[in-house]
Amino acid sequence: MAVKIIESYSVSPPSGTAAEQTFHLLHFDMIWLDFVLTETLYFYPLKCSQSHFLDTIIGNLKHSLSLTLKHFLPLSSKIIFPLSSAATPVSRYTAGDSISLTIATCDNDFSHVVSNRPKAADGLHHLVPQMPAAAYSSDEIKFSPLAIQLTLLPNQGICIGFTHHHSICDATNLSAFVHTWASINKSNVINQLPFYGRDSVQDSTKLTISYWNQFKTIRPTVSLTLPLPSDKVRATFHLTDSQIDKLKTLVIIKKPSIGRPSTFVVVCAYLWSCLAKSAGEVVENGDETEYLSSPVNCRQRLDPPLPENYFGNCLIHMIAVSSHGILKGDEGFAAAAEAVAAAVKSVQKRTSVLEYFERRSEIISELKGKRLVRVAGSSKLDEYGADYGWGRAVKYECIHTDFHGAVNICKARQGGIELGFSMSKAKMDSFVDVFNKYLYINSNL
Template identity: 40%
Template structure:
């Protein structure tokens, strides 16, 4: 938790999995898990409008949250454990839970303006770090380093609402996995136990068996050999961010207009998904707004005049045979689109971007035989992209965290702080305020956010 005169820590504790689960669990890390070893933690805030007193919060809600978290961790043991990063790098890291492992939980109270925090307008990004916990990195007696996988903070805004802040290490699981955990915790909290969950969703409880994902042989070692060359750094906050956060909602009718524009231009267009048109629209608006800072590109050579769009792809259902949807871990590939800067900022930029993103999905992402092709080169390719200007996506158009209900009603606002750690990125999820809509979060320097806001109004 970042220090603030308006937010105070009330309690710090650790929550262990409830009895009844496995005594220990050790999971090998696939090459996809290993690829995320040096990535910054994924940080999410879920705000709930639920006016209550401090006494009710501490005496009723906090005990229920602790108990339900303990029951949830019984089903999600890896989250209570650690990555064991070996001192002898001839060995690969593993994800391990042993009896005694637990999740750190902070209970806090804040006098910050709740209504300002849950708005969509531009706000100082730094203030949100008062409500998110830090992950820890420690060295055990054998010299191995242990990386904490999950930390939680629950913050009360007296008389207004509650914020649940979660930080997790990406190597333990992708968005689908962590959202499944959050929804499971919420369900257990709401119903006062896991009996209903086991009766209604028992078949969707997480599966940890790494053999379910048929990956190319030998890739784990190739990726680990690349990864171990990078020194392991403790997770840290990117403070000060020197950024402004804002949220933009594209409702169903606006998305339909974008689709209609694409189809009118190209009636044969075969992949006019909401994600494709949203991503093309935001990407082109962003790059146009950044053109005001062309001094960044003044010395670029011809090759560097490429704008790059990087997005994650869940391939559970895309493999042959498919991986069950409740597989817990990282089961994601990526799409990579490159377009020349002048094309992207031109009058046809939106159409060029939509076609390029759709073609990447069609030709690389949706091909069952292609999605893992070249997997041994993924690390090299992503690193090469990271050396240049690129725009990336956190989250998914299929993710619905707004329906999360701990017993206080659905979430009022989701903030994905992870995008603060990247130069240009957006968060994406299903909209909580617009059925069929998408919500996009951006984090930019103030001048660039203002330019983007002006650009999107005029587009």
Template identity: 40%
Template sequence: MASTEPPRAVTIHEHCRIAPPSHGGAEQLSLPLVFFDMVWLHFHPIQRLLFYQIPCSNQHFMETLIPNIKKSLSQTLKHFRPLAGNLIYPLKSGKPEFRYIPGDSVSVAIAESNEASDFHYLTGDDPRDADRFYDLVPVLPPPENDSVSGFKRIPVFAVQITLFRDTGICLGFTNHHAVGDASSIVGFIKAWSSVSMLEAASELSAANFPLPFYDRSVVKDPSGLENTFWSQINISRIESLPLNFPTNKVRATYTLSKNDIKKLKKLVQAKKPGLVHLSSFTITAAYVWTCLVKSAAEAGEEVDDNEPAYFVFAVDARQRLDPPVPAAYFGNCVAFGMTESTHGQLKVENGFSVAVELIGEVISKRVNNKDGILRDAESWVSKFAGLVRKRAMGVAGSPRFDLYDTEFGWGKPKKYEVVSIDPSESMSLCKSRELENGLEIGLSLPEKKMSSFAAVFSAGLKI
């Protein structure tokens, strides 16, 4: 029987709550949800892991590193108060909002792995048991119903710091997607790392780091998308469904070098010389999408050639809106791109070229078009709800948000993993930690399909 509880091969030394400083202006803050936030109300939490290779004893970890982590987190939360607050949801009627009240805090778990050797296993590239990563993933505290105030309080952020004795440290982050997109959460992580590197943690300011911008009025909504989305959302269930264990998946990492991407571009140009949008993202996304489609048969999947195949991706809309939204805007400000083909069209030899053309067309005509970025936005909620149980591939992350340059005083990360791609057939995407201008791709698939994908992915680069 499947379990909703993740496996635990770690010892939790401490559960604590970290709040912004009680002095220094961490005042109450309330933020209404804009239509960009509402899309994510039912989405599963986003789970990220950063691994750092550093020889560290238990004593040094508990007596030196943890106090600095706690202090720097508190100082950073002073500027990122929504993460310490809650999603406040009326029990009877009304729209939710994000609210921070002085005294609110973030749940932090201090843990130690029972097997220090797991660090090398988990930070590899080869297929690894996906369930093993959940030892390191912080769990959001459960929602609380407050019958006196008439609200449900839903925590939106949690942290776990795990020691692999004498080997390394893992920082785990879990956030409710509605509180912020990748730009916002990565911005927080980078701010936290900057504070931890400063001699005086209170020095974070607009002079040395772009502080978050909270004014929701900059997001214009002339078409009334907020009310449209709200009318389409199932307000009786605000939490996402839990993930069942075992997941029966393995996690693996693949890399496309700068030369690999050039080679794939030339391959497309030879077959479709008129294509103009051949960015590294387009090439990489199309290649992974078609490799997944082509690996289905080898993995024992029987898919009709007429079965629709979808590719979905989110795009930072801050500078693509009219008027633009400040780059430091904290919250969600992502639009969606989606294209559709069939299994049969993508599995054949020129399927890669077909995928490149389809994705490139969406980007050039909609994503990079201020008049098209919100076209058909009123159908986002229903459209993406309709993709459940369909053959749809998504993308988590972007090379624009590079966490491999995030230092907390322990050097640069050895590995970055997006654990939350497990529930769906999605890929994580980021800059390569080793190859200049290379891209790193993370996948979580059943073992047989991962083996088939690896063979197709490798063979396609040898052409």
């Protein structure tokens, strides 16, 4: 994939914006300081010449982006990581701060890039921007939380790529930002705006100090430094609403004590059991413990609850437990559903959030070196709904998961749920066979 950089801009909020905004990173945010930068891509089909792209579309997008940033100031701020003081990390916007906007063209075939079929994973990473260089001093590190790249595939389509520092906010907020930018660009309509109140976050003072004492000795991730995944292929798998309903019916038959499972439960369970069945490697101990971990939005689980438009991170990790032998067996899917449902139930209590953060270091340590399936994203997020005036996106990719092997889930464009991930070609071929085989078997319910 040949990507050519055409221009780079710095886009600031419009004049009249607040001169300064500061908020402290809480414990919810600090745990992401050293996490790999997130990379997401949105593809839109559009027969557009390069001249029209540069002369008209870019101008409109820059203007609407500036207007959007007025309401999402932390995304154009700087995160300040203190090195020599008792202060804790903050996001601070001051007048003149901006985000980096890169303009590029690409000669790849659009239909290939947006297909669900396995394709080289490393090629997609050229469609996301590099973060601006961090500023280092003896007292602090200052770095940007967001960068954007607009790439034209001439007369085929446009890709909008985001590189995002997870410590500034979670996927709920980033998706809201994308939808708001699209809405302003299309019709100058502003969707629900973010809520910045942080004083009411449950136990934030005690936990923030505790977590800062743990994280102040690390250094935050400020750029993309990992080698590209040249040994992997990336593919997307679709579970339709009808298939999901049949999987739910199977769980009700096999595990009636669960009741009717959620879409999230059956999607994770089907993924987990298929991965175990397709693993291929010989596991001497069939009872070897396996885990499935997924972030869970806990805004409504705090006391008092936070609104869904709360800006920042508000996630804990749900961890389901089973064994390799059970998951790969004939009853593996039903057993996986039972394990995931139990894990979801365990984090639904308000006290679970506090308990998780009090024990997080211990929990993470216990998972090191274990068989673990990581799930990212959310079955409730609509990543296809943002319309800039060209219609809905035809493809969404969450590609930073290439670096840590996670599976991203989100609502599919045509209904149902999508699962996107990468692995070696041999493992992917095996997974495809298992995934399709068991969907066929379950379709006969």
